[in-house]
Amino acid sequence: MNAMNTENAVTVRNVYKNYKDVEALRDLSIDFPKGQLTSLLGPSGCGKTTLLKIIGGLIPATSGEVLVNGKPITGPGPDRAFVFQDFALLPWASAIRNVAFGLELKGVAKSEREAVAEKYIAAVGLKGFENSYPHELSGGMRQRVGLARALSVNADVLLMDEPFSAVDEQTRRKFQEDLLGLVQNENKTFLFVTHSIEEAVYVSNQVAILLPRPSRVSEIIRPHSFRDKDVDSIRRDPEYLDLVDRIWTSLRSYVE
Amino acid sequence: MLTRHRAVILKLCSALLVFGAWEIAGRIPVSFAFPTFIESLAAFWALIVDGTMFTAYVETLKPLVVGVLISAFLGIGIGLWIGLSRAFDWLVSPIFVVMQTAPLAALIPLLIMVYGIGLTSKVFVVCIMAMPVIVLNTAGAVRNTSASLIEMGRAFLGTRRDIILKIILPSASPIIFAGLRLGISAGFIGAVLAELKITPTGVGDIISYSRSIADYPSMYAAIASIIVLAVMFLNLLERLEKYLFKGTYKTLVSD
Numbered sequence: 392m393n394a395m396n397t398e399n400a401v402t403v404r405n406v407y408k409n410y411k412d413v414e415a416l417r418d419l420s421i422d423f424p425k426g427q428l429t430s431l432l433g434p435s436g437c438g439k440t441t442l443l444k445i446i447g448g449l450i451p452a453t454s455g456e457v458l459v460n461g462k463p464i465t466g467p468g469p470d471r472a473f474v475f476q477d478f479a480l481l482p483w484a485s486a487i488r489n490v491a492f493g494l495e496l497k498g499v500a501k502s503e504r505e506a507v508a509e510k511y512i513a514a515v516g517l518k519g520f521e522n523s524y525p526h527e528l529s530g531g532m533r534q535r536v537g538l539a540r541a542l543s544v545n546a547d548v549l550l551m552d553e554p555f556s557a558v559d560e561q562t563r564r565k566f567q568e569d570l571l572g573l574v575q576n577e578n579k580t581f582l583f584v585t586h587s588i589e590e591a592v593y594v595s596n597q598v599a600i601l602l603p604r605p606s607r608v609s610e611i612i613r614p615h616s617f618r619d620k621d622v623d624s625i626r627r628d629p630e631y632l633d634l635v636d637r638i639w640t641s642l643r644s645y646v647e
Numbered sequence: 648m649l650t651r652h653r654a655v656i657l658k659l660c661s662a663l664l665v666f667g668a669w670e671i672a673g674r675i676p677v678s679f680a681f682p683t684f685i686e687s688l689a690a691f692w693a694l695i696v697d698g699t700m701f702t703a704y705v706e707t708l709k710p711l712v713v714g715v716l717i718s719a720f721l722g723i724g725i726g727l728w729i730g731l732s733r734a735f736d737w738l739v740s741p742i743f744v745v746m747q748t749a750p751l752a753a754l755i756p757l758l759i760m761v762y763g764i765g766l767t768s769k770v771f772v773v774c775i776m777a778m779p780v781i782v783l784n785t786a787g788a789v790r791n792t793s794a795s796l797i798e799m800g801r802a803f804l805g806t807r808r809d810i811i812l813k814i815i816l817p818s819a820s821p822i823i824f825a826g827l828r829l830g831i832s833a834g835f836i837g838a839v840l841a842e843l844k845i846t847p848t849g850v851g852d853i854i855s856y857s858r859s860i861a862d863y864p865s866m867y868a869a870i871a872s873i874i875v876l877a878v879m880f881l882n883l884l885e886r887l888e889k890y891l892f893k894g895t896y897k898t899l900v901s902d
Binding site: 447448449467468469471472473475477479481482483492493495496497540544 | 798803
């Protein structure tokens with residue numbers, strides 16, 4: 392439980408969200424420790440994407456507050472970057488322009504932002520594809536472009552909305568391994584929405600289980616015995632297998 | 648390369664088919680007022696040689712160019728605004744829907760009463776024909792911009808202006824261009840209609856004058872010439888479009 396004394400990058404306090412008569416989130420509070428990866432896991436309709444978008448400042452909460460680095464947010468900010476489920480790439484722009492788009496919107500000069508973009512394109516393993524258009528790239532490569540775009544604005548917090556759900560299983564596994572490397576090497580806080588129990592347990596420092604109607608955090612699980620192990624042995628670790636099983640037991644009654 | 652040759656050959660065949668049918672229909676003849684293709688071609692040549700065609704087009708192109716330019720700029724602007732604002736949509740869209748469905752020929756006497764028989768009325772006719780489809784296409788395309796791209800723009804701190812210029816307009820541009828093409832071809836119809844219904848000038852004058860003296864080959868030559876011009880112009884626009892958005896179109900369809 393060493394995370395108890397670490398600082399929180401994001402704090403959500405008593406957030407409510409109503410869509411007309413529908414109560415999407417009720418009195419939701421949760422902390423996201425700095426430098427760690429927290430998964431939001433739950434059945435569909437549990438409001439995990441809604442929560443992520445509220446933290447991103449893309450939709451307002453009905454009440455309650457979200458603090459990023461101790462300051463309440465009022466909208467999107469340079470301290471947070473988003474990775475989208477459907478990639479959200481500009482189809483008419485090359486990979487490099489897509490990666491540099493966040494910096495372009497910030498008003499960074501072309502040569503400077505392209506240098507940064509080139510660095511991150513190489514970092515996500517897309518060297519040589521700088522001038523390819525999204526339709527020339529596979530699903531996995533497109534999401535690498537989306538990830539490079541989020542990394543290149545150098546935000547403290549990365550908000551990832553089911554980033555791997557639209558890519559095939561093999562690519563997905565490779566992504567999960569790469570993500571562990573990113574959490575280790577980049578000094579960033581990751582908020583990761585997923586509906587895959589295995590994925591959540593595999594990549595997370597903490598897993599927040601959300602239950603639906605209305606959404607609330609039912610449990611927070613912190614795997615610890617295998618976190619520092621080699622990526623290949625995680626899936627054979629007894630704690631990994633136990634956690635996957637335990638989470639499934641608590642979620643199964645919510646799945647029709 | 649092979650497919651390119653084939654395209655040219657097939658296009659020539661298509662032209663041959665139409666002109667051949669015209670020639671045969673003229674020779675039967677289907678009507679004493681229907682000349683053969685060769686007669687019309689000869690009349691066309693004669694009109695070019697004596698300069699009538701050129702002076703006529705100088706007249707016809709005036710309301711056409713002015714009307715099409717007004718329709719394009721104003722149309723895209725209004726369409727953009729309609730697409731961005733629900734309130735403006737409710738306020739303004741009905742006007743363009745009415746404009747699109749109104750029987751224009753019946754409105755011309757009204758236009759003449761208000762604006763006289765000069766250039767203004769003719770420009771109006773061209774605009775009434777061309778603008779609605781440009782406005783409505785632009786508005787539809789803007790409204791259909793992928794919500795997730797706009798969200799991405801907001802998440803990466805784009806201003807409203809950035810989002811319009813860098814996300815909404817580029818994503819809407821193929822459909823805006825399709826609207827422009829339709830609008831401009833409607834504008835051609837409007838220009839000829841104006842010359843037939845308001846005051847006979849330009850190509851409209853050749854058409855109505857040759858009809859009145861039963862010079863049917865010249866009449867058909869004039870009609871065909873405006874069709875050829877319209878097709879050429881639309882081809883040019885398509886090339887411009889391809890040049891502007893080099894090869895990035897495929898994705899807009901698939902995404």
